[in-house]
Amino acid sequence: AQSVAQPEDQVNVAEGNPLTVKCTYSVSGNPYLFWYVQYPNRGLQFLLKYITGDNLVKGSYGFEAEFNKSQTSFHLKKPSALVSDSALYFCAVRDNSNNDMRFGAGTRLTVKP
């Protein structure tokens, strides 16, 4: 069965510094990988996806993620963090052999001024 892990419950960075939110996955077959962001009292918003092709995926709000097949990772990155990036971030994987979609436990990102 597929699974996704976000090893950090909390990530703190200073505004203007680069940020990384980690995600590793385990699936059979080729994964579809996603990142979503959730602001307080809101649903999840799609940030970016990896289906195939270039391992570096660019998404909304200046975020990008790098797919690394050998390390089974899909870390979310941003070169310069903003205070407004503070939110809960979820990594998700879709196993296309059974159409299941699994979310990680989430990582709370706090960007301090």
Place this chain on the structure above:
Amino acid sequence: KAGVTQTPRYLIKTRGQQVTLSCSPISGHRSVSWYQQTPGQGLQFLFEYFSETQRNKGNFPGRFSGRQFSNSRSEMNVSTLELGDSALYLCASSLVEGGPVYGYTFGSGTRLTVV
């Protein structure tokens, strides 16, 4: 175009009661999935509907059920509510069944509190 609409936004129910939540997907989207979000368990998949048929189901008891109408609107029902059912219930729509190339579009959720 309008996003995914979930109603109501907030709900307070008593243990033992039942509740029905509603989700209207983005126009043209035919797949609707439901998730339960709690601080302890994170996001857990409930079920997915496509063309009025349940296509996939998560590991939840039979008290949790759903349906989809011909206009793709979906409802989920929870009977005999328990305190542990308190959660944010999220609905997500996508254009096609199963592997959504563009990912889901989520609604803002219904926050259910069972007292």
